[in-house]
Amino acid sequence: MSGATAFDPAAVRAQFPLLMRGLDGGPLHYLDNGATSQLPQAVLDAMIRFETTSRANVLRSVHRLAEAATDAYEGARLDIARYLNVPGDEIIFTSGTTSAINLVARSFGEGMQPGDEVVVSLLEHHGNFVPWQMLRDRRGITLKILPVTDEGRIDLSALTRTVTKRTKLIALAHVSNVTGAVTDVAPVVAAARTVGARVLLDGAQRTPHGPLDLPGLGIDFYAFSGHKMFGPTGIGCLWAKKELLASMPPLMGGGEMIRTVTVERTEWADVPHKFEAGTPPIAQAVGLGAAVRWLMQLDWTSASAHEMRLTQRVLDGLGRLKGARVIGPSGLQGRAPVISFELAGAHPHDVCQILDGFGVALRGGHHCAQPLMDHFGVAGTTRASLALYNNDADVDALLTGLDAAAAKLR
Ligand SMILES: Cc1ncc(COP(=O)(O)O)c(C=O)c1O
Incomplete structure (x- = not known):
């Protein structure tokens, strides 16, 4: 950079x-960084600094400590957004890649009809496989599977015969956690666009290896985990465009994801908070923010x-x-x-x-x-x-x- x-x-x-x-x-x-990477001092310092100077709940109280906590939490969101070249309010904090993909399956996926299709590949981590099987069993969708080549890449030559007018989503690993193969995203996006399908990339194994330009990839959803990219465990993110997120129902109901609640009904808060019910992992978000700041100065x-x-x-x-x-x-x-x-x-x-x-x-x-x-x-x-x-x-x-x-x- x-x-x-x-x-x-x-x-x-x-x-x-x-x-x-x-x-x-x-x-x-x-040499087990694909499972979890180690923490640099800058991340440890940021988390200790937060816990010893700014610890309070976020987005609630108006006292100074709570405002400092909210600033740290929302500041981390902005730093992560810069790492991906996207607007801050398109970043949703989750507990990791798995919860980010499950959020899409449970929210975006619930809009699918029996017979609609989701395309994954044979090399997916279970985190990008099982949620779609569960959606298949819940909603009666069809799960289609792209094969892999002998050298362990997703066989993109199968896209044309796999993607149909019923395809609603293509969900693939950006980088395989087994073979290390990097998926060539452009043909996937092109195949999806011809039928109006969305593209989700599981970025768990890509985000530790440098900043990204997500809009440039032309995809719709990106999921990743903090603990594989020099951040703490228990934190990760889902990225999607604001209009898409706004069109999706929240996954969990509770505090902080609402605008108003009456006995009769609830109006949701705006994106991204609509998807962040309850007290979030605040120090972990701050730690992940520090990790991407650290990554961006390299x-x-x-x-x-x-x-x-x-x-x-x-x-x-x-x-x-x-x-x-x-x-x-x-x-x-x-x-x-x-x-x-x-x-x-x-x-x-x-x-x-x-x-x-x-x-x-x-x-x-x-x-x-x-x-x-x-x-x-x-x-x-x-x-x-x-x-x-x-x-x-x-x-x-x-x-x-x-x-x-x-x-x-x-
Ligand atoms: C490609 C890929 N996807 C998803 C996951 C799941 O990540 P997490 O356990 O942090 O949710 C991993 C973890 O190894 C992974 O490598």
Whole structure:
């Protein structure tokens, strides 16, 4: 970004207390960022500052502390909006990606009729799969599934035969949490526009890797989680255009989502508060605001190059490892730093346990994407997911540990 400070990987890593502390007296090579990333000091400071100087409920009382709390909460919304290049009042705070997608399924989805169609893909995280199955069972819609290619991408060539006049929504991962494949959004939007369908992107694995221009993507809904992008747990967002949000019914009723309540009826508050019933996760929102401010001061051209260089090193190492098979794109084109692989004859949990002995934190299992595991005929994969604070020592430890795991488990 213009005005950003130069990207210095060591200086970035030094801002993460848990990474600096290590684990049980040894180094920590944290490569499970796809599950949850670590917190920089700036986010910890912002949350402690909020709790120790401005803690109060938001959007209610008029005393100074409550006004400071409301300013912090609404300020975070504006910062997150800047990260996505959208207006602040189009950001709805949720508890994460899952709750954002469920909000769409329960609110926008309730307007669908039996026989209407929702299109997802075979590589979706359960968070973007199960809510649509539930909608199918509730509303009698048809759930259609785009296949995946051999290298673990959504097979967009199937769009033309899958999308029909009955399609109301195409809901896809922006980046796969298993294969790391980045979805080419333009053909999805083009297919949706021909039939007047909406497009939802699950951005959980994209938002940690730099600012976005959501209007430029031409999509309708974007969902993501704070804890995967250097923010706290328990907070995430749904973005949609204001007119679309205004046309959707609220999901939950309660305090702060109303304009007036009488015994007979309730009038909703405006967007976004219409969708934020009850006391929200205030400190978490403030923390996520700090996380995006922190992300926005980085030079993302260099940060992405750093992430991709490390990704290439992991792919090269796996290419040399006998019995290893990458489940995902073999090159860097259209891929994020999420690398899944299989080690012949070895259970992913055993691989992860051995790697833990090397101080390497990985994830092994089905990654909440069981339909994809079935497709590739595996019970699970081992996954290394990188963030901008990872370094060559992390990759060295991973590759050394994998050599040992392969020798032991073969
Ligand atoms: C692609 C994708 N979608 C959805 C989710 C669910 O996110 P959360 O558990 O934060 O709601 C995840 C989490 O791993 C994910 O990777």
